[in-house]
Amino acid sequence: MAFLSYLISGLGLGSVYAIIALGYSMVYGIAKMLNFAHGDIIMVGAYVAFYMLSSFGMPVIPAVLVSIVVCLVLGVAIEKLAYKPLRQASSLSVLITAIGVSYFLQNGALLLWGADTKIFPNALPQGSLDIGGLSVSYLSMITIAVNIIIMILLTLFINKTKTGRAMRACSEDKGAATLMGINVNRIISITFAIGSGLAAIAAVLLVSSYPSVYPTLGSMPGIKAFTAAVFGGIGSIPGAFLGGLLLGIIEIFARAYISTQLSDAIVFAVLIVVLLIKPTGLLGKKINEKV
Amino acid sequence: MNYKSFMKGGMAALMAMSLAACSSSTGTTTTTSSSSAAAGGTIKIGSSGPLTGDAAVYGKAVANAAALAVEEINAQGGQQYEFKAEDDQADAEKAVTAYNNLVDWGMQVSLGTVTSGAGQAVSPLYKEDGIFALTPSASSTGVIFKDMADSSTAYGNVFQMCFTDPNQGSASATYLSTHTNLGTKIGVIYRSDDNYSTGINTTFTAKAKELGLDIVSSQTFQNGATDFSVQVKQLAAAGADVIFMPIYYQPATLILQEAKKQGVKATFFGCDGMDGILSQDGFDATLAEGLYMLTPFSADSTDTKTAAFVKAYKAKYNETPNQFAADAYDAIYAIAQGVKAGSVTSSMKAKEITDVLVKQFTSMTFNGVTGSNVTWKATGEVSKDPRAIVVKSGAYVSAE
Numbered sequence: 001m002a003f004l005s006y007l008i009s010g011l012g013l014g015s016v017y018a019i020i021a022l023g024y025s026m027v028y029g030i031a032k033m034l035n036f037a038h039g040d041i042i043m044v045g046a047y048v049a050f051y052m053l054s055s056f057g058m059p060v061i062p063a064v065l066v067s068i069v070v071c072l073v074l075g076v077a078i079e080k081l082a083y084k085p086l087r088q089a090s091s092l093s094v095l096i097t098a099i100g101v102s103y104f105l106q107n108g109a110l111l112l113w114g115a116d117t118k119i120f121p122n123a124l125p126q127g128s129l130d131i132g133g134l135s136v137s138y139l140s141m142i143t144i145a146v147n148i149i150i151m152i153l154l155t156l157f158i159n160k161t162k163t164g165r166a167m168r169a170c171s172e173d174k175g176a177a178t179l180m181g182i183n184v185n186r187i188i189s190i191t192f193a194i195g196s197g198l199a200a201i202a203a204v205l206l207v208s209s210y211p212s213v214y215p216t217l218g219s220m221p222g223i224k225a226f227t228a229a230v231f232g233g234i235g236s237i238p239g240a241f242l243g244g245l246l247l248g249i250i251e252i253f254a255r256a257y258i259s260t261q262l263s264d265a266i267v268f269a270v271l272i273v274v275l276l277i278k279p280t281g282l283l284g285k286k287i288n289e290k291v
Numbered sequence: 292m293n294y295k296s297f298m299k300g301g302m303a304a305l306m307a308m309s310l311a312a313c314s315s316s317t318g319t320t321t322t323t324s325s326s327s328a329a330a331g332g333t334i335k336i337g338s339s340g341p342l343t344g345d346a347a348v349y350g351k352a353v354a355n356a357a358a359l360a361v362e363e364i365n366a367q368g369g370q371q372y373e374f375k376a377e378d379d380q381a382d383a384e385k386a387v388t389a390y391n392n393l394v395d396w397g398m399q400v401s402l403g404t405v406t407s408g409a410g411q412a413v414s415p416l417y418k419e420d421g422i423f424a425l426t427p428s429a430s431s432t433g434v435i436f437k438d439m440a441d442s443s444t445a446y447g448n449v450f451q452m453c454f455t456d457p458n459q460g461s462a463s464a465t466y467l468s469t470h471t472n473l474g475t476k477i478g479v480i481y482r483s484d485d486n487y488s489t490g491i492n493t494t495f496t497a498k499a500k501e502l503g504l505d506i507v508s509s510q511t512f513q514n515g516a517t518d519f520s521v522q523v524k525q526l527a528a529a530g531a532d533v534i535f536m537p538i539y540y541q542p543a544t545l546i547l548q549e550a551k552k553q554g555v556k557a558t559f560f561g562c563d564g565m566d567g568i569l570s571q572d573g574f575d576a577t578l579a580e581g582l583y584m585l586t587p588f589s590a591d592s593t594d595t596k597t598a599a600f601v602k603a604y605k606a607k608y609n610e611t612p613n614q615f616a617a618d619a620y621d622a623i624y625a626i627a628q629g630v631k632a633g634s635v636t637s638s639m640k641a642k643e644i645t646d647v648l649v650k651q652f653t654s655m656t657f658n659g660v661t662g663s664n665v666t667w668k669a670t671g672e673v674s675k676d677p678r679a680i681v682v683k684s685g686a687y688v689s690a691e
Contacts, residue, residue, distance in 0.1 A: 002528070009520040054573055115347035117541050119573035128552070137552065210517035211548065212541055213573075214345065220515035255521040260511045261483050 005134055006256050007249065012140030014248020016209055018147050019202040020225035021232065021240035026154065027195040029235035030171045031188050033091065036098035037078060039222020040105035041196050045071045045203030046120070046213050047113055053121050060123045068200040075196025076189050083192075084185070102219075109215040120211040124204075143205045150198065151241055158237075167191060171235075224251075227271050233284025242282060332637035333373040334630065334644075336361070336623070337393035339386050339413070340405030342378035345541070348567040349615045350378070353405050353427055355608050356616035360623035363603070370630060370637070374623075379404060383412035390416055398422065399641050400626055400648070402619065403449070407431030407456070407487055411439075418446045421642035423649065425450045425626055427618035430563070431486055432457060435671035439490075445670035448645050450652055452622040452661065454587075455672055456487060459562045460494030462677035463535060463585050468502045470679075473558045473583065476507045478531025480522055480546065482538050483511040491537035491562055507531050512542065519549045526555070533558045540568035547578045558583060560679075566613045569685060576685030587661040588617035589680045589689040597660045614661070621659030628657060 020042060027035045045067045052063035082101050086094045128137040158164040169177040170187045178184050206221060207213055224247065232243020250270055255263035274282065338357060340350035354376035361374040375396055377389035386409035393401070401417060403426025404410040410429030415437070417424045426434060426449070433439035435449045454462060467473060477499065482488040492509075499506055508529035510522035523546065526534060534550075534557045536543055543565055550557070560583040568579055590601050590611050600620055604612040612620070626648070629635075632655060633647035657665040662675030679690040 002524070005524065006521065009518070009524075013518050013520075050573070110343060115341075115344050117345075117544075117571050119544065119571050119575065121573055122575075126552075135553075210545060212517070212545060214541070216345075216515075221517070252518070252521055256525070260522060261513070264513060 001133065002256075006252050008134060008136050008140070010249030010252035011144065011245060012137060012209070012248070013252060014228075014245035015140060015143040015147055016202070016206050016244075017221070017225045017228045017248050018241045018244025019143065019150070019198070019205060020221055021229035021244045022147070022150060022154070022237060023195045023198040023202065024226050024229040025232075025234055025237055025240035026198070027191055028229070029237070030167045030191040031083075032171065033083065033094050034098065034226070034234075035083075035192070035195065036095065036222070036226075037101040037105060038195065038199055039218030039225070040102045040109075041071050041075055041078075041199040041218070042203040042206065042222065043109060043213075043215065043218035044074055044105060045200035046207045046217060047109060047118075049123075049200070049204050049207070050118055050120055050213050053123050063123070064201065064204050067204065068197045071196040071200035071203075072193045075192045075199070079189055079192040084188075106215050106219075113215070115215070118213040120207040120213050122208075122211075124208045139205070139209050143209070146201065146205065147241055147244075150201070151237055154194075154237055163187070163190060224267065227268065230281055231271050231274055233281030236281070236283045236285070239281055239283035246282075333371045334635070334637045335373045335375070335397050335399045336402055336626065337375050337377065337396065337398035337400075338402035338404075338619075339377040339379040339389035339393065339409065341381040341409075342376065344380040344382075346381045346406055346539075348570065348613070349428065350376075350381070350405050352613050352616040353402075353619040356604065356612060356619040357402055357427075357623050359604060359607055360620045360627075364623070364627050370627070370635075372623075372627070374402075379406075379409050381406040381409055383408055385409070386413050387416065394420065394422075399637070399639070399644055400630075401425070402427065402622055402626075403434070403451075404429050405615065407434055410434035414446055414449050417449055421448065421645050423448050423450075423641070423645040425452060425622045425652075427452045427622045428563070428615050430454060430456045430459065431490055433486070442670050442672075447669065447671070448649060450667055450671040451673050452618045452625065453563065453673065454675075454677070456490035457494040458672070459585060459677075460491040460496075460537065461498035463491070463537070463560065463562060464495050464498035464502060464504060466585060466677060466679055467499075467533065467535070467560065468504055473560065474531070474533025476505055476530050476532050478508045478510070478526040478529060478534040478557070479506060480510040480512070480519075480526065480534065480536050480538070482513065482542065484513045485538075487564065488537050495535060495537065516542065517545060519546050520553075522546070523549045523553055523555060526557070527553060531557055533560055536561045537564070539564040540566070540571070543568060544571065544574065544578070547582070551578060561585070563614055566615065569682065569687070570610070570613075576682070579682045580684070582682045583679050583690060584681070584687070585677055585679050586614045587675060587678055588614040589678065590687060592689055596658070600660045617660045621657070621661045621665075624659055625652075625657045625665075628655065 023038050048070045049063050049067040052058045052066050078101055082097050125138040128135040166182045166187050170184055174184050228243040228247040229240045233239030251267045254266040340353050341347050342350045357374055361372045365371050377392055379386035379389040386404050390413045401422050401424035403424040405428050407429045411433040414434055430453045432455045437444035481492040508526050562585050565584045629648045629651035633651045635644050635647050652667045653669050665675045667673055680687045681690045
């Protein structure tokens with residue numbers, strides 16, 4: 001009985017990681033870069049949603065839409081200002097720049113909105129469903145549902161639309177894509193826009209489950225979700241979903257059955273073990289270098 | 292003049308200007324004496340605390356209350372004081388920088404740091420420079436002892452207005468043993484990677500064992516944790532009816548939320564880190580209904596000193612003072628009392644002032660808003676009775 005209720009907690013936590021991991025995976029899959037500032041775009045999304053809901057008294061859907069728009073613009077701006085100039089540079093430079101952007105956003109948030117923790121209002125249904133003694137929270141169900149819908153929409157978009165095809169082309173070979181007449185800059189901007197829009201949705205779900213809003217709120221979930229994305233196979237969308245859920249479950253079980261002190265360490269240790277056995281992650285594809 | 296040499300000259304000028312700008316410190320507030328009397332001069336009191344960052348609630352409270360106290364004391368005539376608060380973001384390295392800035396400013400007496408982590412980094416500097424420090428809230432024993440577990444290594448010139456963490460832990464255990472109406476099956480949840488939290492937990496557990504209290508479950512979490520479902524579930528499964536949380540209010544909020552979600556009915560009991568929970572923007576006060584806090588200060592207390600302080604603080608800063616503000620207010624008044632009794636003058640150097648103040652503090656009795664008959668040991672530890680407050684209808688109320 002306790003086992004099942006831990007499993008449900010794990011799925012709830014994991015679904016939040018999954019939706020953040022989707023953003024990481026998507027951006028890496030197409031633009032081949034790890035946007036470490038993703039967690040902090042989530043933080044900005046959370047603040048925007050907080051102010052829309054509490055200061056402006058907007059209903060949930062418009063508040064989320066405003067948050068998506070702000071994050072979208074922010075994501076594209078970051079891409080144009082910080083990542084685009086480094087397209088030809090080594091990936092290490094881009095990584096370091098991403099970390100720099102992350103600090104910039106955290107400190108910017110600190111200056112703009114202050115250090116005091118804000119509590120996110122209960123905009124989404126807070127109760128839970130009782131199934132034979134087990135309680136499943138509505139939030140977890142909503143988060144998983146949103147995850148699945150986004151996964152389906154993304155997969156359809158990437159496989160069935162012209163822009164999606166262009167994105168796949170860019171991910172395979174930017175040079176060849178340019179030769180085919182694809183505007184690579186536009187495609188990468190669209191990728192970041194979608195990734196950041198997803199961040200806003202992830203933000204609202206994250207702070208609905210764990211209502212503290214503060215400037216560094218994106219950092220731990222960001223790292224864990226990044227781990228989940230790598231665990232599930234970076235670049236793979238179903239991989240991000242699977243990785244997120246599994247990571248949430250592993251974290252909860254480790255905390256419950258092994259040790260509350262070591263749960264984080266165990267989560268990261270699992271990542272190491274998986275990567276040793278299957279370096280491309282659970283659902284990652286092995287990329288053969290054609291010589 | 293060609294482009295290259297213009298650029299060289301321009302860069303040199305820019306660098307010179309930025310060097311000049313660097314020398315002024317950022318994030319400081321200064322209160323100067325209001326009297327224009329040139330005779331006597333002012334005694335400079337400096338403090339460092341988190342004016343920005345996670346613990347900014349505490350840093351700002353201390354800076355505000357100290358400024359208020361200095362203003363009141365200056366208005367009474369007599370020895371005038373100047374006060375300056377530097378921002379250390381509760382970080383050890385930044386606290387050292389803040390200390391150096393204050394020394395450059397000419398600090399003669401220190402109000403210490405607000406947080407323990409920062410305090411531990413700066414205490415050796417107080418010792419080296421012979422500056423007397425009275426911290427309102429840095430409660431770790433590592434702030435007053437060189438080896439935090441050994442009171443014989445006490446610096447001797449660093450004093451605390453607040454209980455040491457160990458004393459908070461044992462005072463909490465004592466309180467729970469004399470107030471069994473709160474609960475008899477004790478659950479504990481603490482942050483295992485935090486000096487403050489583990490320090491209190493250690494002495495709490497030891498004292499509880501001594502008093503024969505029943506601790507049914509002990510849970511931990513680390514920095515950045517957001518999901519407490521496992522810890523709360525295990526506390527509930529063990530049957531805890533009073534849950535001791537020697538942690539800060541941010542994780543406490545998430546724990547209370549999780550407890551509500553799981554329908555856990557227990558009394559929650561915190562220490563000074565719980566203070567500030569009600570002032571979070573958007574916080575639903577019903578979540579903290581019935582929350583107990585071990586604290587020596589209660590803003591609604593009817594004693595005249597407390598009421599006057601609360602009124603003055605509200606008038607100046609438009610909010611109710613918390614315990615950190617009260618400790619800082621008392622600390623300034625205690626320093627002023629020591630200065631007056633020891634006939635300290637502004638022309639005395641820091642080391643001389645320290646000798647006088649140490650003698651005063653180890654022999655005087657102080658009455659303030661955070662306690663009556665407050666005395667200090669030579670180790671710098673304070674002695675006063677623990678009191679508790681409880682949250683009722685969104686306000687802190689004395690629990691006695």
